Amino acid sequence: MSASAKLPPFDAADPLGIDDLLEPEDLAIRDTVRGWAADRVLPYVADWYEKGELPGIRDLARELGAIGALGMSLTGYGCAGASAVQYGLACLELEAADSGIRSLVSVQGSLAMYAIHRFGSEEQKQRWLPRMAAGEVIGCFGLTEPDHGSDPASMRTHAKREGGGDWILNGRKMWITNGSVAGVAVVWAQTEEGIRGFVVPTDSPGFSAPEIKHKWSLRASVTSELVLDDVRLPAGAVLPEVTGLRGPLSCLSHARYGIVWGAMGAARSSFEAALDYARTREQFGRPIGGFQLTQAKLADMAVELHKGILLAHHLGRRMDAGRLRPEQVSFGKLNNVREAIEICRTARTILGANGISLEYPVMRHATNLESVLTYEGTVEMHQLVLGKALTGLDAFR
Incomplete structure (x- = not known):
């Protein structure tokens, strides 16, 4: 820059000029998510928080799907294929509205959809990912247990094969975002082969997800326990591409x-x-x-x-x-x-x-x-x- 060049004015909203690092597409995605949050969350979120509820969560999920915010950094299967920076910008704008909204999107895309996308079979991907990307199906991710949070290797939820075919799952998961409104759960369990992931339709007999009440944090968010009592799943329900905590x-x-x-x-x-x-x-x-x-x-x-x-x-x-x-x-x-x-x-x-x-x-x-x-x-x-x-x-x- 020459000595005579005029410096841009100081911007209190962007004092370091970080926006200069962003491409036009980055800014467009950020502005789209910011606009959606300003219209659909900010006018209502204080009331949701005070009441401890997230009404219309399924409608919100479909709207988030329509703007490409669900599984947005994944490719194919109806996902947006956005960059990591673009996904991050979306997370920033969503959490500027409320952490509960960003949690809805994170659990859907970065946990449930990511697990199926990276470790699932082609059949599992085709069955679930397009509908999850569109917000037609909400997902949850079952890892944490009532007695095992930071030490997931000690989880008690277990799955056993019956005659080399179906799997039978039993156990409890705790503090599960989206649990009681989910149509599919990715559940991790101990097996004879090690820890495995299972894609569990939530209408499976023996599966229930009672909502957790009396929270004083993330009140505008659905948080549940997952209960698995002899949930029978076909052999194809297991995520085939990974074993263990990895x-x-x-x-x-x-x-x-x-x-x-x-x-x-x-x-x-x-x-x-x-x-x-x-x-x-x-x-x-x-x-x-x-x-x-x-x-x-x-x-x-x-x-x-x-x-x-x-x-x-x-x-x-x-x-x-x-x-x-x-x-x-x-x-x-x-x-x-x-x-x-x-x-x-x-x-x-x-x-x-x-x-x-x-x-x-x-x-x-x-x-x-x-x-x-x-x-x-x-x-x-x-x-x-x-x-x-x-x-x-x-x-x-």
Whole structure:
């Protein structure tokens, strides 16, 4: 740039000029998802959250399918074939509306559809993926159990062959997003061959999914228990291309990548609420944004928010290049969710007592992120993943 060239104006919404890294198609996808969320989620989500429900979830799923948001980074079978960065941008916009909406999309695409797409038979793919991509069938992913979260290798759900043919599944899964509205569940179980994944139609006799109530986080989201009592499945229900924990863990890594972006959406929403409030709320005769301590908070929040978005973008480019390692996903999930929670908490202090009101999104995002902090790997698990990668020493056991 020549000395006489005019610099672009400073943009408080994009202080680092990160949008310059995006292609026109990236921006178009981002704007499409942002517009859908502004129209179909933001006017209603505070009421959904207060009531602890997500009404019309099947209609929302079909609408998300219509804009290509379900399984969007997968190819074929009606999926959009979007880039990892484009999928990440969608996750950011969805979670800027609410973590529960992003969870609906993540579980559908990055867990249930991804498992079938990567490890399923052609028959399984043809049967389920087109309808899931269109939002006609909602999926869920059964790995976590009441007594086994961070240690899935110890799961008790088991499947046995009967006479070398059908499989009989028994067990319980817990904290399952989409469970009670799903038409298909990908369930992981112990077998004589090791841990295997099963594609389970939810109308199978012996399958039930009671919804979990009394949540104070992810309230605008369907969360269920899965109960499998002698569920009989044909031999073709097993995912044929994987045995062992590599299957579910690779699915989780894909979903965690979406969280790296999504958490920054919740942080951005809270930061924008605090910035707008600081510009207009007056105390001692002037806007509180004119006081040094408030400006220090806003500056620190902006730094961590946009560092997190840069990190997410970097990881997305690595995923698109086929170079993203699971440890790097742990790096992103650990940093971005932790910083997002801190941004929400700081934003709440700027809003003062108004910060606890559902008139503003801050407390809703903060409580949602407490769940995001835990699911798909707790803070401690991701710290240990990075610790092992850094030292070469395994501290898990």
